[in-house]
Amino acid sequence: MNILEDLQWRGLYTDCTALEELTKRLEEGPITLYAGFDPTADSLHVGNLVPLIALRRFQNYGHKPIILAGGATGSIGDPSGKKAERQLLTKELLAHNVACVKNQLVKILDFSEGLANTARLVDNADWFGPIGFIEFLRETGKYFTVNSMIAKESVKSRLGGDNEAGISYTEFSYMLIQGYDFFHLNATYDCELQIGGSDQWGNITVGTELTRKKAGKSVYGLTFPLITNADGSKFGKSVGGAIYLDPARTSVYRFYQFFINVDDRDVIKFLKFFTFLSHEDIEALEAKHNENPGAREAHRALAFEMTKLVHGEEATNDAINASKILFGGGLDGISENALAQVASEVPSATIAKADLECEEGLSLLDALVTAGLSQSRKTAKKDVQGGGVNVNNERVQDLGYKLTSADVHYGKYILLRRGKKNYAALIVE
RNA sequence: GGUGGGAUACUCAAGCGGCCAACGAGGGCAGACUGUAAAUCUGCUGGGGAAACCCUACACAGGUUCGAAUCCUGUUCCCACCA
Numbered sequence: 001m002n003i004l005e006d007l008q009w010r011g012l013y014t015d016c017t018a019l020e021e022l023t024k025r026l027e028e029g030p031i032t033l034y035a036g037f038d039p040t041a042d043s044l045h046v047g048n049l050v051p052l053i054a055l056r057r058f059q060n061y062g063h064k065p066i067i068l069a070g071g072a073t074g075s076i077g078d079p080s081g082k083k084a085e086r087q088l089l090t091k092e093l094l095a096h097n098v099a100c101v102k103n104q105l106v107k108i109l110d111f112s113e114g115l116a117n118t119a120r121l122v123d124n125a126d127w128f129g130p131i132g133f134i135e136f137l138r139e140t141g142k143y144f145t146v147n148s149m150i151a152k153e154s155v156k157s158r159l160g161g162d163n164e165a166g167i168s169y170t171e172f173s174y175m176l177i178q179g180y181d182f183f184h185l186n187a188t189y190d191c192e193l194q195i196g197g198s199d200q201w202g203n204i205t206v207g208t209e210l211t212r213k214k215a216g217k218s219v220y221g222l223t224f225p226l227i228t229n230a231d232g233s234k235f236g237k238s239v240g241g242a243i244y245l246d247p248a249r250t251s252v253y254r255f256y257q258f259f260i261n262v263d264d265r266d267v268i269k270f271l272k273f274f275t276f277l278s279h280e281d282i283e284a285l286e287a288k289h290n291e292n293p294g295a296r297e298a299h300r301a302l303a304f305e306m307t308k309l310v311h312g313e314e315a316t317n318d319a320i321n322a323s324k325i326l327f328g329g330g331l332d333g334i335s336e337n338a339l340a341q342v343a344s345e346v347p348s349a350t351i352a353k354a355d356l357e358c359e360e361g362l363s364l365l366d367a368l369v370t371a372g373l374s375q376s377r378k379t380a381k382k383d384v385q386g387g388g389v390n391v392n393n394e395r396v397q398d399l400g401y402k403l404t405s406a407d408v409h410y411g412k413y414i415l416l417r418r419g420k421k422n423y424a425a426l427i428v429e
Numbered sequence: 430g431g432u433g434g435g436a437u438a439c440u441c442a443a444g445c446g447g448c449c450a451a452c453g454a455g456g457g458c459a460g461a462c463u464g465u466a467a468a469u470c471u472g473c474u475g476g477g478g479a480a481a482c483c484c485u486a487c488a489c490a491g492g493u494u495c496g497a498a499u500c501c502u503g504u505u506c507c508c509a510c511c512a
Binding site: 036117231257259260262263265267292293294295296299323327377378379381383384385386387388389399400418419420421422 | 459460463472473479
């Protein structure tokens with residue numbers, strides 16, 4: 001099986017500028033390819049993973065991946081899929097973001113020195129810096145008619161009469177910048193393929209066109225589908241917002257949980273999209289999933305593979321242990337170490353030892369507010385009355401309940417829970 | 430410029446002198462059922478209080494009234510029709 005068949009099997013193929021030619025080219029030997037991302041934040045999120053993982057798939061087949069950070073394009077703003085003009089980011093912020101994201105890229109792509117097809121990170125700010133505006137217009141702008149540019153979906157959707165915001169000249173030019181990237185990478189690294197989400201089709205074809213016209217060379221574009229959730233919501237968000245790769249933003253535990261909680265209808269699809277598991281393994285998981293969805297083996301496999309990829313095996317096992325505790329019932333017999341892990345995975349607040357030891361103890365209602373689980377004593381009260389509050393995983397429905405030293409585990413921890421999933425640890429000091 | 434209509438909680442949307450912290454729907458939260466799911470059902474959804482009850486809120490500022498989201502005056506912003 002070759003890489004293209006693999007991608008097709010995984011549902012990761014949407015379109016190609018010249019499928020037959022590319023197939024042939026890939027048979028001849030390793031190819032250099034790239035995918036870009038705009039460094040709009042100082043951490044990648046799970047939505048960024050598909051192109052990166054796709055690059056890695058190519059790398060696993062012996063091809064040479066380049067990941068392009070859009071230090072230049074990011075300062076322009078890609079209009080694709082956007083309804084309105086975007087805020088410009090400062091150069092400093094973009095540079096900072098690129099630096100931060102690099103630490104995450106090394107986990108997904110193999111940047112080992114000495115490897116024949118080692119991954120490479122480039123920043124298009126490096127080559128756009130020296131290019132003057134006039135030069136760019138003469139060397140690149142000349143190859144494209146406005147007629148074809150306004151026909152692109154990313155522009156067309158912003159030109160409609162009902163869209164008063166319109167599109168700025170700046171964003172309109174985005175496709176040329178991205179197109180030039182491809183030309184430049186072809187000239188510099190002999191890069192012959194660009195991959196991206198299907199929303200990138202218009203931008204990618206500008207690049208293949210420019211390279212053909214300017215350098216007389218055939219290069220290819222390949223797109224994969226945009227990820228959607230079966231329920232129609234946007235992929236990659238959970239209640240707390242986007243799921244980031246940075247553990248400081250999204251804890252390993254939450255990252256793991258995000259994949260555990262994937263919709264049944266999506267789990268096999270995501271196994272194919274995101275993991276490097278073999279076809280046989282995935283088919284076996286699919287069979288098990290269909291037979292007994294309640295066992296959720298496919299979910300566990302997905303969550304394990306993804307967390308391992310991004311955070312490493314050790315942190316993944318910690319997250320699995322934490323999950324067992326947080327969903328497994330009481331805290332009896334729990335080790336101090338395990339509990340410390342749990343406490344570090346959930347939001348926590350510190351309380352004074354004296355508050356627990358004084359005569360009245362610490363009001364559970366106040367503790368819920370302190371821990372951030374309830375917005376006010378009023379809502380805390382309703383949560384308790386509704387049976388939604390647990391102390392150390394045991395339901396408490398007494399409004400007057402006072403926390404005392406008896407509730408503290410290992411002299412340090414009290415685990416509060418509101419509802420099924422919202423935990424907070426009180427750390428006694 | 431003239432004339433009408435409107436501004437209500439996260440959103441939509443009732444209420445048009447006391448029974449209004451405000452009908453209903455959506456969303457959100459919680460409970461039951463489950464598989465840490467979906468669907469379904471139930472409850473909650475301004476703050477304080479164990480509760481009685483109190484406080485703050487129906488664009489803004491005043492006024493009438495025992496009592497106002499509801500009536501009056503002015504201000505701001507929206508919308509429609511007319512020139």
